[in-house]
Amino acid sequence: MHSWRSPDVPTLPGEGPLPRLFNQATGLVETTSVGADDRAGLYVCGITPYDATHLGHAATYLAFDTLNRLWLDAGLTLNYAQNVTDIDDPLLERATATGVDWRELAASQTDLFRGDMVALRIIAPQNYIAVTEVIDQIASAAAELLELGFAYGVPTPDAENAGDLDLYFDSARAAEATSWYLGFESRYDRATMLDLFAQRGGDPDRAGKRDPLDPLLWRVARSGEPSWPAGIGAGRPGWHLECTVIALQHLGTGFAVQGGGGDLVFPHHEFSAAHATALTGMPFASIHAHTGMVAYEGEKMSKSLGNLVLVSRLTEAGVDARLIRLALLAHHYRSDWEYVDDDLARASARLDAWNGAPRTDADDPGALALLERLRGRLADDLDTPGALADLDAWFAEGGAVAPLLIAALDALLGIRLDDAA
Missing domain, CATH: 1.20.120.640 (Anticodon-binding domain of a subclass of class I aminoacyl-tRNA synthetases)
Structure with a gap:
């Protein structure tokens, strides 16, 4: 998938210092790490392409744009990867509700997002990857987790192919066998995790799971749903594994920063890191950084509430993107605030x-x-x-x-x- 046109960034005299960021996993402000080749690795979770781009999105991508600009000013080379979740339940639900093919919806909203990033002069990722481009790699990673003992099948009565099983990640096994554990990044208690898991795409009540918090790795095909062939059964990816696979493919392990909005701390970022550690035996990223939430009209700006202020609507109304x-x-990028x-x-x-x-x-x-x-x-x-x-x-x-x-x-x-x- 092509990215967008990056702005020209002037070179300043001398070099700036390496930026320091708050690391959610340690609770400390830490200096960002640099690879031996002076490449700064950054993974920022991309959009699920509908209702793009609201100011909450823009605040996140602007924060990490600032980080990239500081790395450039420090004399480093950027290695920035970002995904597009162009297959997921919320996208399919919106496509059905609006009577638009899910592929057309994803393509049009991704184009809109690119235009907003250009208007805001956000440095483009070197690797801009749609999930549908790496389905085979995600299926292979799920199969590997199964083989390593970090995944298990759950009976799926409504599977399109009788006998196919949804695959889930075994959180308890990962905590026993790797350096990862539930709460390593979020530091939330279990009650909070269960609440957020249910709010943010999880299925704590799914029968057959070993732990209500175990996340989906691979959803086998259902009638009427998009699916792709795979040795573990035709289906489509779970949310967290997609970011794991894309980041490992383009950044490797222990890259400088995994970033995104604060609503991704749990479960998305915590389990993306869990999958990576289970697959490689190594930490996913050195720093886990997150932006605050932007509210509007008294509530967090979100697609579900519909209280969105869209960049494209502001610029179409003549607002200077500057x-x-x-x-x-x-x-401040970590603060929660309300737009007026x-x-x-x-x-x-x-x-x-x-x-x-x-x-x-x-x-x-x-x-x-x-x-x-x-x-x-x-x-x-x-x-x-x-x-x-x-x-x-x-x-x-x-x-x-x-x-x-x-x-x-x-x-x-x-x-x-x-x-x-």
Whole structure:
């Protein structure tokens, strides 16, 4: 699957520090690791392509875009992978409800998402992979987990082919035989896990499972559902295993950061890591990082509630995409916050102030010092609000827009001033 067109990112003088991120698995802010070849590995869970792209999505991809920009500024090469969950129950349900073929829905929404990413100037992943492109690899991984003793079959009376079994991951076996255990990343208690598992695609009441929290690896074919041939029985993937397979294929084990929204901590990220550790015997990622939830009209912005503010609708209404980017950057990536229309008004006032500052053709020591402050702020767990505050102070004190500052705004924050195009 093709990605989208990446923005040009200016190169700044010197090198910034390696960014530090909060690691959900340890509760600590840690320096991001780098491979021996100076490649920074990042996996960010992609969209299930319907109702794309709302501001909650955009906030997540912007946070990890900031991380990628900091890695580039530190002199590293990016190795960024992202999936598209273009086959899953919610997608099929939406396709049925709207009378649209699920493949057409997935394709059109993925195209819309790409357009939104271009508008927001998000650096594209080097590996942008649809789940339907790697069905064989996912089926092979499920078969391997079965052979290794980390999976088991559950009787499936409604299977299209009599005798086929749905495959489930054996959480207890994984906890006994590997370094992974339930709660290793989320640190949730069991009651919380059960509640979230039921809310987020799990089936704790499925008869025949060894543990209510065991997740689905492979769903064998049902009549009227899409399926693919496989040695373990025709069917389609479970949600978590798809990310495991794509990340391992393109990043290997122990890559720098696994990222996504905070609603993915459990069960999705926890079990993606579990599957990887069971398959390889190695940790999945060094840091597990997550963004906060964006609310609107008093509730978390979500597809199920329908309280979505879509990037495409804002831009179609004439909103400058830079304002959307600035409105999101004004909130720390790990914070939960509620979007209001005033967020765009504040972003507009900020951009007007920056664009209205005096221009100079010469850099001075003050501009270089500001660059280093910005680098330090952003490297400290992506402190974008702090960076914006430093910039506001610079302009409020009469600081001029020097070439270095134009490049820094573009390279680190993805904001191009009016005369920098």
